[in-house]
Amino acid sequence: MRWMACELHSHTFHSDGRQSLSELARGAKALGFECVALTDHNTMTGLLGKEDVERETGVAIISGMEWTTFFGHMVTIGLTDFVDWRPAGPGDIDAGIARVHAAGGIAGMAHPFRIGSPMCTGCFWEFEIQDWEALDYIEVWSGTFPSIKTDNARAFRLWTDKLNEGYRIAATSGRDWHAQDATDDPVSVTYLLLDEDEGSATEQAVRALAAGRAAVTMGPLLTLELRSESARYRIGDRVPKEARGWRYEAVACVDFEARNGLWAFPDAGYEVILTSNAGPLGELRAKPSQRDYRFDIPGGALTWIRAELRGTVRGARTTIAFTNAIYVDAE
Template identity: 75%
Template sequence: MRWMACELHSHTDHSDGRQSLQELARGARALGFDCIALTDHNTMTGLKDRESIEQETGMTIISGMEWTTFYGHMVTIGLTEFVDWRPAGPGDIDRGIEQVHAHGGIAGMAHPYRIGSPMCTGCFWEFEIQDWNKLDYIEVWSGTFPSIKTDNARAFRLWTERLNEGFRIAATSGRDWHVQEQTETPLSVTYLLLDEAEGSVTEQAVRALAAGRASVTMGPLVTVELRSASAAYGIGDCVPEQDRTERYEAVVNIDFHVRAGLWEYPEAGYTLVLMSNSGSIGEQQASLAQSDYRFAIPGDAWRWVRAELKGTVRGVRTMIAFTNAIYASAE
């Protein structure tokens, strides 16, 4: 298995972007990405030269489309063919998600709390989700330097609330990338853990996100593993009832070498926090000199666990990275 650096929300001149797919792929490669999802608004025509551009740039390009409606924007990824967004009304988005799944894709809420109409038609999510089990992920970080934005903080809380309610929903970041331009503003990356079992890299990436095998960061890659006496569980896994025990060891790894030279936080003063449905269950100071951190946690204190890395960026104390969850079986 391997981690792949992904940008999961991007646009070209086939919708409202000001870049070609080739320019997007080259730009993503220069920023240390391995993969991009092309999610133009309500069209998939921008993918027509995908294979040749993948060969030229070495970039994996995932098919996608951003459903852009009056009631919200929904990013769909991994579609094998166009799925019509127009029938989706405010009370029946579940049916739309089912259609996306039927055509090999997954679906996520895009920037759910961004300012909506009339500033941005449909950017604020107003669809009524009847069954949260159907939704695959929530884009909790949108744009550049996403961790300091109030709308993203609301999206992050929404994700956490759904985890607390027992839903297994992944969290991602997305730049909502429209144009090639130089920026010194921190960029986020969604790392997906590919199983490499079968199928194309695109199929592996979609499986990874659907399973919640994802870690989000503006810098180092943070991963977490939960160990019992008999087994080890990674991000996206669910600890079965028969392996519930009185105590676990959580092992968090911080890889400070990913995308080397493309980010630097010299005054970060890193703090690593192990979070669960009951709040913080462990905290340690972290540094570039150490990669592995271990936490002993009681078995009955959590229904889900994730790792968060905090630090000072541009003079602001903020979250720098977080993992998706490891779950405990409710059965």
């Protein structure tokens, strides 16, 4: 298995972007991405010639589309055929998610708390979800330097609340990338843990996201494992209920070499934080010369656990990276 750096929300001039698919892929490669999802608004025509662009750039391109409505934006990826967004009303988005799943794709909330009309029609999520278990992911970080934005903080809290309610929903970042404009803001990356068993890199990426095997960062790659004497669990895994009473060692790994040279946070004063449904479980200072950070924790009270990396970026003490959850089955 290996981690692949992905950008999961982008646009071309086939919707409201100001770039071609080739320009998008070349820009992604320059930023250290191996994969990009094209999610134009309500159209998939921008994917024309994607195989040629993949060969030219070496960047895998996931087919997708952003359902853009008056009631919210929903990113759908992994589809090869158009799934009509127009029947989606405020009270029946569950039926839309079901249609996406039936066609082999996955669906996520896009920037759910971004300011809405008249600034951005439909950007603020107003759909009523009846079955949260059906939703595959929430885009909790949107835009550049996403960790300091208040709408993203609300999305992150929503994700955490749903984890606490027992739902297994992944969290991602998405730049909502429209043009090859230069920026010195930190750029976030969603890393997906590929199984490499079968299929293309894009198929493996969609499977990884559907399984919650994801980590998000503006800098170092942060990963997490939960270990006992007889088992090891990765991000997205489920610890069986019969193992709840064991004690675990949680091992957070910080790879400061990931996308080396494409980010820099001098004097960040890194801290690795382990958190869960039971609240914070531990905190350790981190430094570039050390990769692994170990926490001894009881397993019995947990239903989920994740790692976060905090530090100072441009004078703000903020989250730099976080993992998706490892889940523990209920009794």
